[in-house]
Amino acid sequence: MWPHGIRPKFFARPDSRSPDRARLPDVSLKPFEEIVAEHGPTVLRVCRAVLGPVEAEDAWSETFLAALRAYPDLRPNSNVEAWLVTIAHRKAIDQHRIRVRVPVPTGTLPEQPTDCAEPRMRDTDLWNALRALPLKQRQAVAYHHIAGMPYAEVARIVGNSEDASRRAAADGIKTLRRIYGEGASR
Protein backbone atom coordinates (compact mmCIF):
# COMPACT_ATOMS: atom_id res chain seq x y z
CA MET A 1 0.00 0.00 0.00
CA TRP A 2 2.82 2.44 0.86
CA PRO A 3 5.73 2.92 -1.54
CA HIS A 4 8.65 0.63 -0.71
CA GLY A 5 6.46 -1.09 1.82
CA ILE A 6 7.31 1.54 4.43
CA ARG A 7 4.47 3.25 6.23
CA PRO A 8 4.91 6.98 6.60
CA LYS A 9 6.19 7.94 10.04
CA PHE A 10 2.97 9.72 10.78
CA PHE A 11 1.18 6.39 10.86
CA ALA A 12 3.92 4.52 12.58
CA ARG A 13 2.70 5.33 16.07
CA PRO A 14 1.39 2.29 17.88
CA ASP A 15 -2.31 2.24 18.64
CA SER A 16 -2.79 4.75 21.43
CA ARG A 17 -5.62 2.70 22.84
CA SER A 18 -3.34 -0.15 23.76
CA PRO A 19 -0.54 1.62 25.59
CA ASP A 20 2.33 -0.22 27.16
CA ARG A 21 0.92 -0.80 30.62
CA ALA A 22 4.20 -1.16 32.41
CA ARG A 23 5.25 2.35 31.32
CA LEU A 24 1.97 4.09 31.95
CA PRO A 25 2.73 5.83 35.25
CA ASP A 26 5.80 7.56 33.77
CA VAL A 27 4.14 9.09 30.79
CA SER A 28 0.64 9.84 31.99
CA LEU A 29 -0.94 12.60 34.00
CA LYS A 30 -1.36 12.31 37.75
CA PRO A 31 -4.88 12.17 39.16
CA PHE A 32 -6.14 15.75 39.29
CA GLU A 33 -6.70 15.37 43.04
CA GLU A 34 -2.92 15.37 43.45
CA ILE A 35 -2.68 18.60 41.48
CA VAL A 36 -5.20 20.24 43.82
CA ALA A 37 -3.41 18.92 46.90
CA GLU A 38 0.04 19.97 45.73
CA HIS A 39 -0.72 23.36 44.24
CA GLY A 40 -4.13 24.42 45.62
CA PRO A 41 -2.75 26.13 48.74
CA THR A 42 -0.11 28.08 46.80
CA VAL A 43 -2.58 29.20 44.15
CA LEU A 44 -4.94 30.35 46.93
CA ARG A 45 -2.17 32.44 48.51
CA VAL A 46 -1.36 33.92 45.12
CA CYS A 47 -5.02 34.78 44.48
CA ARG A 48 -5.34 36.29 47.94
CA ALA A 49 -2.29 38.46 47.47
CA VAL A 50 -3.52 39.71 44.10
CA LEU A 51 -7.25 40.04 44.85
CA GLY A 52 -7.72 39.99 48.60
CA PRO A 53 -9.23 37.19 50.63
CA VAL A 54 -12.85 37.31 49.45
CA GLU A 55 -12.54 37.58 45.66
CA ALA A 56 -9.61 35.18 45.81
CA GLU A 57 -11.93 32.25 46.40
CA ASP A 58 -13.92 32.93 43.23
CA ALA A 59 -10.69 33.26 41.25
CA TRP A 60 -9.29 30.05 42.76
CA SER A 61 -12.49 28.17 41.94
CA GLU A 62 -12.55 29.41 38.36
CA THR A 63 -8.87 28.61 37.98
CA PHE A 64 -9.19 25.02 39.11
CA LEU A 65 -12.38 24.41 37.18
CA ALA A 66 -10.70 25.69 34.00
CA ALA A 67 -7.63 23.61 34.82
CA LEU A 68 -9.74 20.48 35.36
CA ARG A 69 -11.41 21.06 32.01
CA ALA A 70 -8.11 21.45 30.13
CA TYR A 71 -6.12 18.93 32.18
CA PRO A 72 -6.42 15.84 29.93
CA ASP A 73 -4.72 17.82 27.15
CA LEU A 74 -1.84 19.07 29.29
CA ARG A 75 1.49 17.66 28.14
CA PRO A 76 2.93 15.32 30.76
CA ASN A 77 5.99 16.79 32.51
CA SER A 78 4.65 20.33 32.09
CA ASN A 79 5.39 22.84 34.83
CA VAL A 80 1.98 22.51 36.47
CA GLU A 81 2.40 25.34 38.94
CA ALA A 82 3.37 27.82 36.21
CA TRP A 83 0.40 26.58 34.19
CA LEU A 84 -1.98 27.10 37.13
CA VAL A 85 -0.59 30.53 38.01
CA THR A 86 -0.97 31.57 34.38
CA ILE A 87 -4.64 30.58 34.46
CA ALA A 88 -5.08 32.23 37.88
CA HIS A 89 -3.47 35.39 36.51
CA ARG A 90 -6.09 35.62 33.76
CA LYS A 91 -8.93 34.85 36.14
CA ALA A 92 -7.65 37.44 38.59
CA ILE A 93 -7.44 40.02 35.80
CA ASP A 94 -11.08 39.28 34.97
CA GLN A 95 -12.05 39.65 38.63
CA HIS A 96 -10.04 42.81 38.93
CA ARG A 97 -11.77 44.31 35.88
CA ILE A 98 -15.13 43.53 37.41
CA ARG A 99 -14.15 45.08 40.70
CA VAL A 100 -12.25 48.14 39.56
CA ARG A 101 -13.76 49.63 36.45
CA VAL A 102 -11.11 52.33 36.35
CA PRO A 103 -7.92 50.77 37.61
CA VAL A 104 -5.87 53.73 38.82
CA PRO A 105 -3.18 52.56 41.21
CA THR A 106 -2.88 55.16 43.94
CA GLY A 107 -0.21 53.74 46.17
CA THR A 108 -2.07 54.98 49.22
CA LEU A 109 -3.87 53.00 51.84
CA PRO A 110 -7.65 52.83 51.44
CA GLU A 111 -9.47 54.64 54.22
CA GLN A 112 -11.96 51.98 55.15
CA PRO A 113 -10.89 48.55 56.38
CA THR A 114 -11.28 45.67 53.93
CA ASP A 115 -14.35 43.50 54.10
CA CYS A 116 -12.07 40.77 55.32
CA ALA A 117 -14.77 38.53 56.70
CA GLU A 118 -12.71 35.35 56.64
CA PRO A 119 -12.35 34.11 60.20
CA ARG A 120 -9.10 32.31 59.38
CA MET A 121 -7.46 35.34 57.84
CA ARG A 122 -5.46 36.26 60.88
CA ASP A 123 -3.41 38.98 59.33
CA THR A 124 -5.76 41.72 58.28
CA ASP A 125 -2.87 44.20 58.32
CA LEU A 126 -1.06 42.26 55.64
CA TRP A 127 -4.07 42.15 53.34
CA ASN A 128 -4.66 45.84 53.89
CA ALA A 129 -1.06 46.50 53.00
CA LEU A 130 -1.27 44.35 49.86
CA ARG A 131 -4.38 46.21 48.80
CA ALA A 132 -2.40 49.41 48.84
CA LEU A 133 -0.02 48.16 46.16
CA PRO A 134 -0.57 48.76 42.46
CA LEU A 135 -1.79 45.62 40.70
CA LYS A 136 1.52 45.04 38.86
CA GLN A 137 3.42 45.07 42.14
CA ARG A 138 0.97 42.74 43.83
CA GLN A 139 1.28 40.34 40.90
CA ALA A 140 5.07 40.46 40.92
CA VAL A 141 5.18 39.88 44.70
CA ALA A 142 2.64 37.04 44.46
CA TYR A 143 4.21 35.20 41.54
CA HIS A 144 7.82 35.59 42.65
CA HIS A 145 7.66 35.55 46.43
CA ILE A 146 4.62 33.34 46.98
CA ALA A 147 4.61 31.02 43.96
CA GLY A 148 8.42 31.03 43.88
CA MET A 149 8.67 31.70 40.14
CA PRO A 150 11.81 33.15 38.59
CA TYR A 151 11.43 36.73 37.30
CA ALA A 152 11.69 35.54 33.70
CA GLU A 153 8.57 33.45 34.26
CA VAL A 154 6.82 36.29 36.11
CA ALA A 155 7.59 38.55 33.14
CA ARG A 156 6.15 36.02 30.72
CA ILE A 157 2.90 35.83 32.68
CA VAL A 158 2.35 39.55 33.24
CA GLY A 159 3.74 40.47 29.81
CA ASN A 160 6.63 42.73 30.67
CA SER A 161 10.42 42.41 30.98
CA GLU A 162 12.36 40.50 33.56
CA ASP A 163 13.80 43.76 34.88
CA ALA A 164 10.40 45.38 35.14
CA SER A 165 9.10 42.38 37.09
CA ARG A 166 12.08 42.45 39.41
CA ARG A 167 11.58 46.15 40.03
CA ALA A 168 7.85 45.77 40.59
CA ALA A 169 8.45 43.04 43.18
CA ALA A 170 11.17 45.05 44.93
CA ASP A 171 9.00 48.17 45.06
CA GLY A 172 6.08 46.11 46.30
CA ILE A 173 8.08 44.48 49.06
CA LYS A 174 9.49 47.86 50.12
CA THR A 175 6.02 49.34 50.47
CA LEU A 176 4.71 46.23 52.18
CA ARG A 177 7.50 46.31 54.72
CA ARG A 178 6.76 49.93 55.47
CA ILE A 179 2.98 49.64 55.74
CA TYR A 180 2.78 46.17 57.21
CA GLY A 181 5.66 46.94 59.54
CA GLU A 182 3.80 49.94 60.91
CA GLY A 183 0.63 47.91 61.30
CA ALA A 184 2.32 44.95 62.93
CA SER A 185 4.29 47.03 65.42
CA ARG A 186 1.18 48.51 66.93
Place this chain on the structure above:
Amino acid sequence: MSTDNLFTALSEDDQEANDRLHARLVATAVAEGLLDVAYRTLDTPVGSLLLAATDRGLVRVAFARQDHEEVLARLSAEVSPRVLAAPDRLDTVARQIEEYFDGSRTIFDLPLDFRLSRGFRREVLARLPDIGYGRTASYAAVAKAAGSPKAVRAVGTACATNPLPLVVPCHRVVRSDGSLGAYVGGAEAKEVLLGLETAA
Protein backbone atom coordinates in the same frame (compact mmCIF):
# COMPACT_ATOMS: atom_id res chain seq x y z
CA MET B 1 9.47 44.29 61.47
CA SER B 2 11.60 41.84 59.55
CA THR B 3 11.04 40.63 56.04
CA ASP B 4 10.83 37.11 57.45
CA ASN B 5 7.62 37.92 59.28
CA LEU B 6 6.21 39.35 56.11
CA PHE B 7 6.95 36.20 54.14
CA THR B 8 5.68 33.97 56.90
CA ALA B 9 2.42 35.87 56.76
CA LEU B 10 2.34 35.58 52.98
CA SER B 11 2.92 31.85 53.02
CA GLU B 12 0.48 30.98 55.79
CA ASP B 13 -1.75 28.06 54.92
CA ASP B 14 -5.46 28.07 55.53
CA GLN B 15 -6.63 24.48 55.70
CA GLU B 16 -10.24 25.44 56.28
CA ALA B 17 -10.30 27.51 53.08
CA ASN B 18 -8.53 24.76 51.14
CA ASP B 19 -11.17 22.25 52.23
CA ARG B 20 -14.02 24.61 51.46
CA LEU B 21 -12.61 25.29 47.99
CA HIS B 22 -12.09 21.59 47.32
CA ALA B 23 -15.75 20.92 48.11
CA ARG B 24 -16.77 23.79 45.85
CA LEU B 25 -14.58 22.45 43.04
CA VAL B 26 -16.16 19.00 43.31
CA ALA B 27 -19.67 20.49 43.24
CA THR B 28 -19.01 22.64 40.15
CA ALA B 29 -17.10 19.82 38.43
CA VAL B 30 -20.12 17.53 38.88
CA ALA B 31 -22.48 20.24 37.63
CA GLU B 32 -20.31 20.81 34.54
CA GLY B 33 -19.84 17.09 33.87
CA LEU B 34 -16.09 17.32 34.49
CA LEU B 35 -15.72 14.78 37.29
CA ASP B 36 -14.82 11.57 35.47
CA VAL B 37 -13.63 9.53 38.46
CA ALA B 38 -14.83 10.16 42.03
CA TYR B 39 -13.24 8.29 44.89
CA ARG B 40 -13.08 7.83 48.62
CA THR B 41 -11.66 5.35 51.08
CA LEU B 42 -13.64 3.31 53.59
CA ASP B 43 -12.37 1.56 56.73
CA THR B 44 -13.60 -2.03 56.94
CA PRO B 45 -12.72 -5.24 58.83
CA VAL B 46 -10.45 -6.13 55.87
CA GLY B 47 -8.64 -2.82 55.98
CA SER B 48 -9.02 0.42 54.11
CA LEU B 49 -10.84 0.02 50.80
CA LEU B 50 -10.50 2.45 47.92
CA LEU B 51 -13.81 2.98 46.13
CA ALA B 52 -13.94 4.74 42.76
CA ALA B 53 -16.89 5.50 40.51
CA THR B 54 -17.55 6.95 37.07
CA ASP B 55 -20.88 8.31 35.87
CA ARG B 56 -21.73 4.72 34.84
CA GLY B 57 -21.19 3.23 38.28
CA LEU B 58 -18.65 1.72 40.62
CA VAL B 59 -15.49 1.14 38.57
CA ARG B 60 -12.87 0.11 41.11
CA VAL B 61 -12.56 -1.40 44.58
CA ALA B 62 -9.04 -1.87 45.89
CA PHE B 63 -7.47 -3.21 49.06
CA ALA B 64 -4.73 -1.33 50.88
CA ARG B 65 -2.19 -3.98 49.87
CA GLN B 66 -2.85 -3.07 46.23
CA ASP B 67 -1.49 0.44 46.95
CA HIS B 68 -4.26 3.01 46.65
CA GLU B 69 -1.95 5.62 45.17
CA GLU B 70 -0.89 3.23 42.43
CA VAL B 71 -4.52 2.28 41.77
CA LEU B 72 -5.47 5.96 41.42
CA ALA B 73 -2.56 6.51 39.03
CA ARG B 74 -3.86 3.65 36.89
CA LEU B 75 -7.40 5.03 36.95
CA SER B 76 -5.98 8.36 35.83
CA ALA B 77 -4.17 6.68 32.95
CA GLU B 78 -6.84 4.19 31.92
CA VAL B 79 -10.11 6.04 32.56
CA SER B 80 -9.41 9.78 32.86
CA PRO B 81 -7.05 12.06 34.80
CA ARG B 82 -10.08 14.06 35.93
CA VAL B 83 -9.99 12.28 39.27
CA LEU B 84 -11.15 13.92 42.51
CA ALA B 85 -11.77 12.79 46.07
CA ALA B 86 -15.54 13.12 46.31
CA PRO B 87 -16.85 10.99 49.18
CA ASP B 88 -20.47 12.07 48.71
CA ARG B 89 -20.52 10.51 45.25
CA LEU B 90 -19.89 7.12 46.90
CA ASP B 91 -22.35 7.34 49.78
CA THR B 92 -24.55 4.51 48.51
CA VAL B 93 -21.59 2.24 47.79
CA ALA B 94 -20.07 2.88 51.22
CA ARG B 95 -23.40 2.28 52.95
CA GLN B 96 -23.96 -1.05 51.19
CA ILE B 97 -20.44 -2.24 52.00
CA GLU B 98 -20.97 -1.29 55.64
CA GLU B 99 -24.23 -3.22 55.64
CA TYR B 100 -22.42 -6.20 54.10
CA PHE B 101 -19.88 -6.18 56.91
CA ASP B 102 -22.49 -5.88 59.66
CA GLY B 103 -24.26 -8.88 58.10
CA SER B 104 -27.43 -7.08 57.05
CA ARG B 105 -26.71 -7.19 53.30
CA THR B 106 -26.18 -10.31 51.19
CA ILE B 107 -26.53 -8.83 47.71
CA PHE B 108 -25.06 -5.59 46.37
CA ASP B 109 -27.48 -3.49 44.43
CA LEU B 110 -25.19 -1.02 42.66
CA PRO B 111 -24.57 0.15 39.11
CA LEU B 112 -21.22 -1.33 38.05
CA ASP B 113 -18.82 -0.06 35.41
CA PHE B 114 -16.85 -3.03 34.04
CA ARG B 115 -14.69 -0.98 31.67
CA LEU B 116 -11.47 -2.09 33.38
CA SER B 117 -12.12 -5.72 32.54
CA ARG B 118 -12.25 -7.15 29.03
CA GLY B 119 -12.93 -10.29 27.07
CA PHE B 120 -13.01 -13.63 28.84
CA ARG B 121 -12.11 -12.08 32.19
CA ARG B 122 -15.19 -9.98 31.99
CA GLU B 123 -17.29 -13.06 31.10
CA VAL B 124 -15.96 -14.76 34.19
CA LEU B 125 -16.72 -11.78 36.43
CA ALA B 126 -20.25 -11.68 35.04
CA ARG B 127 -20.81 -15.27 36.27
CA LEU B 128 -19.53 -14.67 39.80
CA PRO B 129 -22.69 -13.12 41.30
CA ASP B 130 -24.34 -16.50 40.51
CA ILE B 131 -22.36 -17.93 43.41
CA GLY B 132 -24.68 -16.95 46.22
CA TYR B 133 -23.79 -15.36 49.53
CA GLY B 134 -22.24 -17.89 51.91
CA ARG B 135 -21.43 -20.36 49.12
CA THR B 136 -18.28 -21.16 47.21
CA ALA B 137 -17.45 -22.58 43.79
CA SER B 138 -14.23 -24.05 42.43
CA TYR B 139 -12.16 -22.35 39.74
CA ALA B 140 -12.99 -25.36 37.53
CA ALA B 141 -16.73 -24.98 38.11
CA VAL B 142 -16.59 -21.29 37.24
CA ALA B 143 -14.61 -22.09 34.07
CA LYS B 144 -17.30 -24.56 33.09
CA ALA B 145 -20.08 -22.07 33.85
CA ALA B 146 -18.31 -19.47 31.71
CA GLY B 147 -18.41 -21.94 28.83
CA SER B 148 -14.68 -22.80 28.75
CA PRO B 149 -14.13 -25.78 31.04
CA LYS B 150 -10.41 -25.90 30.23
CA ALA B 151 -9.82 -22.27 31.13
CA VAL B 152 -9.28 -22.91 34.84
CA ARG B 153 -6.12 -20.80 34.93
CA ALA B 154 -7.82 -17.98 33.08
CA VAL B 155 -10.51 -17.98 35.74
CA GLY B 156 -7.76 -17.60 38.33
CA THR B 157 -6.38 -14.64 36.39
CA ALA B 158 -9.84 -13.11 36.06
CA CYS B 159 -10.26 -13.31 39.84
CA ALA B 160 -6.74 -12.01 40.50
CA THR B 161 -7.39 -8.98 38.27
CA ASN B 162 -10.98 -8.36 39.34
CA PRO B 163 -11.34 -4.54 39.40
CA LEU B 164 -14.37 -4.85 41.69
CA PRO B 165 -13.45 -7.35 44.42
CA LEU B 166 -15.91 -7.83 47.27
CA VAL B 167 -18.79 -6.42 45.23
CA VAL B 168 -18.13 -8.92 42.42
CA PRO B 169 -17.54 -11.91 44.70
CA CYS B 170 -14.32 -13.50 43.48
CA HIS B 171 -13.66 -14.37 47.12
CA ARG B 172 -16.25 -17.15 46.71
CA VAL B 173 -14.07 -18.94 44.16
CA VAL B 174 -11.87 -21.55 45.86
CA ARG B 175 -9.70 -24.50 44.91
CA SER B 176 -11.19 -27.87 43.96
CA ASP B 177 -9.52 -29.47 46.99
CA GLY B 178 -11.47 -27.13 49.25
CA SER B 179 -8.54 -24.90 50.23
CA LEU B 180 -9.20 -21.21 49.85
CA GLY B 181 -6.53 -20.28 47.33
CA ALA B 182 -5.19 -16.83 46.64
CA TYR B 183 -7.08 -13.53 46.80
CA VAL B 184 -6.47 -9.98 45.56
CA GLY B 185 -7.07 -8.76 49.10
CA GLY B 186 -4.77 -11.40 50.58
CA ALA B 187 -5.62 -14.90 51.84
CA GLU B 188 -6.51 -13.51 55.27
CA ALA B 189 -9.12 -11.16 53.84
CA LYS B 190 -10.65 -14.05 51.88
CA GLU B 191 -10.95 -16.00 55.10
CA VAL B 192 -12.59 -13.06 56.86
CA LEU B 193 -15.13 -12.58 54.05
CA LEU B 194 -16.05 -16.26 53.76
CA GLY B 195 -16.19 -16.53 57.56
CA LEU B 196 -18.51 -13.53 57.71
CA GLU B 197 -20.80 -15.02 55.07
CA THR B 198 -21.03 -18.48 56.63
CA ALA B 199 -21.60 -17.06 60.12
CA ALA B 200 -24.55 -14.97 59.00
